[in-house]
Amino acid sequence: MAYDDSRFRGEPGFREEPDFRSSGVPEDAPTLGVSNQSVYTPGSFPVSPAYGPAPTESTLGLGEGRRRAPTPQQLGDVFDDPEHGEPGRDRLAVHALWEMVLLLAAGALLYLLHDARSAALRGTELQSLLLYGAELGLLAAAMGLTLRAGAVNLAVGPIAIAAALFFADNSDRGLAMTASITALIALGVGVVIAVLVVAFHVPGWAASLAVSLALVAWIADQHTQKTVNGAYDPHHHAVWWALGVVVIAAGGAAFGLIQPLRRSLGRFRPVRDPADRRGGGAATYTGLSIAGSALLAAVAGVLLALDHREVLAADGSIGGLAFTGLALGAALVGGTSAFGRRGGVFGTILAVAGMTLLLRYTDAEGWKLQPFTLAAGAIAVGLVVTRLVETFGRPRSVTGEAGEESWTPPSIVSAAEPEDSWQPPSSRTSGWSTNGNGDGGWGVEERWGTR
Incomplete structure (x- = not known):
């Protein structure tokens, strides 16, 4: 007969034992400070509300991924904000x-050009060489500015050609007045690109390419040759134009070495999900960079018109795309990263000088080096340079005292594990663990079952 026969209930000496086969606990069992509101289900571990919420998946198993909290100095070094990027300064070596x-x-290249044609470095030929380098240098500086901002402006070439055509067509109204109006119109074009980029948070190359194609269509509709009317000849000040461009390009790049400015200018650099907006500060700096690049392109266009005196609309569309390719190639070869923010000081100017000398040297040798060919090769080399800059220019891992682990941004570690945090026995590699039967692995059914 079974021990739980109802005939024995109530008899002297009869004692009821708790049924350990069930998944619950006896109602009159001592709780040892655990509230009766604790709920236990098979496969889980009962946790009292007095000890806080049950461990969640986000706080379990992070022992290997724990990172020390960043110090204020480390947070000050992050290039945009504490949730993105790496702490530390970019390496400039x-x-x-x-x-x-x-x-x-x-x-x-300078030596080769002097050996092939020494007259190219004297007189009017030298002046033309310097002016061409100044025009390309202004466009490369404009391209480098938007590259650092993380929103490249591919319309700098067409803007320059359109500015040259407009300036030449209206130069009879006065040099200063026409140049100012040309600059304002180009600035308006830059503002249109900036609004498209920052308002809709879209890549700069896409928005600027659309505007570039619109400008190419406008240039193609100008069927007549435009001639500059005016007495000013920039050839007499070619050296000063070249020096001015060097100051603009190198000076702007030197300002980029200032950590807060460098960090702010590069906030539009792509990180995490591209749908995440980078904030008002990023939009402001990016918009100003795009507008400034259009203004520099307009200055290059005016100088181009004054240099050649005659601007052919028929070649304007092709020349605009060629200038864009050359400017992009010069900026990338100079060490400006295609991803934004990172760049040197004199790299763009040196790249412009090399490309200008190479074009003049191949012409002196009688070789047929097309600007598009040079632009394609420069961009290809520049992409390799970008990889070098990104690989060896990133900040070193910031380490604390000996034995401390390096800090990573909070975007990588979703939750910080508290010191001495408790883990349920089910996550330990040794000891007892619960299973789906709720018997705690002790074989209750086998040991306490009926006989």
């Missing part, structure tokens, strides 16, 4: 080394 290579390459 890679830029210095690469600029030395560019300097040697430009020196070698």
